[in-house]
Amino acid sequence: MEELKKLAAKEALRYIDDDMIIGLGTGSTTAYFIQMLGKKLMTEELEDVYGIPTSHQSRLLALESGIPVVTLDEVDAIDIAVDGADEVDPHLNLIKGRGAALTMEKIIEYRAGTFIVLVDESKLVEYLGQRVPVPIEVIPAAWRAIKEELEVFNATAELRMGVKKDGPVITDNGNFILDAKFIKIEDPLDMEIELNNIPGVVENGIFADIADIILVGTKEGVKKLER
Amino acid sequence: MEELKKLAAKEALRYIDDDMIIGLGTGSTTAYFIQMLGKKLMTEELEDVYGIPTSHQSRLLALESGIPVVTLDEVDAIDIAVDGADEVDPHLNLIKGRGAALTMEKIIEYRAGTFIVLVDESKLVEYLGQRVPVPIEVIPAAWRAIKEELEVFNATAELRMGVKKDGPVITDNGNFILDAKFIKIEDPLDMEIELNNIPGVVENGIFADIADIILVGTKEGVKKLER
Amino acid sequence: MEELKKLAAKEALRYIDDDMIIGLGTGSTTAYFIQMLGKKLMTEELEDVYGIPTSHQSRLLALESGIPVVTLDEVDAIDIAVDGADEVDPHLNLIKGRGAALTMEKIIEYRAGTFIVLVDESKLVEYLGQRVPVPIEVIPAAWRAIKEELEVFNATAELRMGVKKDGPVITDNGNFILDAKFIKIEDPLDMEIELNNIPGVVENGIFADIADIILVGTKEGVKKLER
Amino acid sequence: MEELKKLAAKEALRYIDDDMIIGLGTGSTTAYFIQMLGKKLMTEELEDVYGIPTSHQSRLLALESGIPVVTLDEVDAIDIAVDGADEVDPHLNLIKGRGAALTMEKIIEYRAGTFIVLVDESKLVEYLGQRVPVPIEVIPAAWRAIKEELEVFNATAELRMGVKKDGPVITDNGNFILDAKFIKIEDPLDMEIELNNIPGVVENGIFADIADIILVGTKEGVKKLER
The missing domain is CATH 3.40.50.1360 (Rossmann fold)
Known part of the structure; x- marks a missing residue:
């Protein structure tokens, strides 16, 4: 590899x-x-x-x-x-x-x-979401609300936890990461835009x-x- | 008042x-x-x-x-x-x-x-943008790129500067604010979504x-x- | 255990x-x-x-x-x-x-x-530093200077790296952690104060x-x- | 001037x-x-x-x-x-x-x-503290505790408030500023060290x-x- x-x-x-x-x-x-x-x-x-x-x-x-x-x-x-x-x-x-x-x-x-x-x-x-979740960077206060709202898209999200620190991983920008497992992302551009428009989402991993x-x-x- | x-x-x-x-x-x-x-x-x-x-x-x-x-x-x-x-x-x-x-x-x-x-x-x-600029919260590294890209929307943006601190105002989330003066915002929902999809924009002031x-x-x- | x-x-x-x-x-x-x-x-x-x-x-x-x-x-x-x-x-x-x-x-x-x-x-x-390093939270820009300055105390410091994120671990406050291995900390209170007075040190793990x-x-x- | x-x-x-x-x-x-x-x-x-x-x-x-x-x-x-x-x-x-x-x-x-x-x-x-307060950068959660503890040094501290943002000024590091008015700082080096050793103080303005x-x-x- x-x-x-x-x-x-x-x-x-x-x-x-x-x-x-x-x-x-x-x-x-x-x-x-x-x-x-x-x-x-x-x-x-x-x-x-x-x-x-x-x-x-x-x-x-x-x-x-x-x-x-x-x-x-x-x-x-x-x-x-x-x-x-x-x-x-x-x-x-x-x-x-x-x-x-x-x-x-x-x-x-x-x-x-x-x-x-x-x-x-x-x-x-073959399609995005086939193997890996979509990482979503979120403002910490909004993590739980967003995690629940992602269910609308049939996505199951987990707060990413640290290994060399206790509690959630903190990004270089000071935020949390939700790893959202989708069943299948039909229209990546559309999903990227929808996710970014959720209040509290800083950016998402669909490019x-x-x-x-x-x-x-x-x-x-x-x-x-x-x- | x-x-x-x-x-x-x-x-x-x-x-x-x-x-x-x-x-x-x-x-x-x-x-x-x-x-x-x-x-x-x-x-x-x-x-x-x-x-x-x-x-x-x-x-x-x-x-x-x-x-x-x-x-x-x-x-x-x-x-x-x-x-x-x-x-x-x-x-x-x-x-x-x-x-x-x-x-x-x-x-x-x-x-x-x-x-x-x-x-x-x-x-x-009568329409959004008539009197005030739209504040846009941005990741600091991206401020200048976003300021320039806003010209596509006929918006003139200024980095908001502090009074009781030197340099830019820092938000509660640690970011910068661009105040973007639009001529007229025709479709607020559409503009809100477009702004949020610019990489580096955390959130914008159109509700x-x-x-x-x-x-x-x-x-x-x-x-x-x-x- | x-x-x-x-x-x-x-x-x-x-x-x-x-x-x-x-x-x-x-x-x-x-x-x-x-x-x-x-x-x-x-x-x-x-x-x-x-x-x-x-x-x-x-x-x-x-x-x-x-x-x-x-x-x-x-x-x-x-x-x-x-x-x-x-x-x-x-x-x-x-x-x-x-x-x-x-x-x-x-x-x-x-x-x-x-x-x-x-x-x-x-x-x-028997004494602090016997088995574990002292974690020191530092402002990111100062990490390398502080790492070098710790040599004055016969301490060897490593920047703590993440596992579930690439690059350094980020603390809940947005900073880095230096793990400083001392040979022996003779006077813990004195060392705690000395470390805190290094510009760029936010806090250290000696209590x-x-x-x-x-x-x-x-x-x-x-x-x-x-x- | x-x-x-x-x-x-x-x-x-x-x-x-x-x-x-x-x-x-x-x-x-x-x-x-x-x-x-x-x-x-x-x-x-x-x-x-x-x-x-x-x-x-x-x-x-x-x-x-x-x-x-x-x-x-x-x-x-x-x-x-x-x-x-x-x-x-x-x-x-x-x-x-x-x-x-x-x-x-x-x-x-x-x-x-x-x-x-x-x-x-x-x-x-003639002496430090004669005209201006000492700005102290603090972790936000600790601001009120530190403000009260500064009374031990006969200092009266105020949380610095923003003008172009509502609420407290946020520093480039994401923290608050307490402006601490001392009556007279007798020993600047000693006071600088004492302030830095208060848990929650990131740094202070005595140089x-x-x-x-x-x-x-x-x-x-x-x-x-x-x-």
């Missing part, structure tokens, strides 16, 4: 050029990409590339890897964003958020000129219509899906 | 009964209501009434006024919510958020059995289709608008 | 009377106490007891268990606080914070009339001179240590 | 060299410094200077002024920090925090090789023993105080 992730990460590097601003996703697959990008900068194969991290995790890793970081309000445009995903459907819609960084990921990736997604083939599904390229690590090499 | 606000607040009290859970809005008009409600509890004209505050401000005022407070995740339902508004259109759509508490206000008021709005007559407008009763303080007494 | 924890929790219950305000600690040992206290309220063996939680975890558990919760700014005094600890030295000084709730725990327990600590015998040490009673679950029954 | 502030700011510029990392304080006096520094970078009189902001305010101003910004965890050392103060005593102890940025200011300035303070002569006092140079704008020119 790790080999397939590395394959995809390596392929993504080919899209990066000098003088680019790169959105840096969160998670184990993107971590390979960040480390490889750092090496290219160290060896000066690439120059004047800046990263915009989507989480404390990717920021710390970028700094360790020698990638200078900037933030969204310092730049005029993001050239490319690179991130992983938990599910990818045939129309390139995604579920993201296992790492609890979905809000900043969507903030950055929505605004990237090209959004490249790195996955191994186990993440390809409809924003991925441009999916690089899939397979045993036969990297497969490229495009819109 | 203060007299008209008090008139409306007093009228709202008539909707409150024993054993109710009341959403407590934020701002100067609601403050009269909270103080009057506290008195009714002190004199035992009302009993077993609990308040759910929508901000640090209304929470502190409720405690001072002798109203026991609970939070949304402790109750099964909110009977009535009472709050002010910055603009009310003829279809009872609202703009709220001058006090920067819009996110928690919407979380509470959206879930109230009956949402009662208290205003003086200066707040009645479409959720007010049930408007109590308007006028020189001729309290006028009641209803859907 | 769980049996010893339950023994201590049960013993703590004997200190609770009607009309008390109880600080509710965080963690697995205190969880037994909270559940037992809830039962006493359900069966009306105890009446008019209110809990002040020290974390989202203990708050949610208290509500599930039927204990009405209040907050520190609603009460005039806290009668008793009950919590666990990671280490207890012979002078009843503590290390706490494995659950990342140390700041709110200290806020509550420092102000309790009586602070009762529940542990099993494995937590008794010197504030525990009143330690209830130790042992195979021979509950042992009581007192100052 | 503004002229005296500008004089001091201009003098501070003389300490800045190429390749320096500069801590950028918050407030109106430092704002002049930031703008002047930006001009020197624009005209290339200075090169490779990076700023570390102490607040959203100074960060936004630095970016507008053309100063590239970094954060504390990206650098190995801060060469110089420049900031204003609300009071300066004859031993160069300070009260700071009128702009509510005291925590990040102390985090940065404590770690600067040289900390330069810019004031006009109205800020010079004892950390200023290296005070530049005082007077009608007779800039006066320099040094330790």
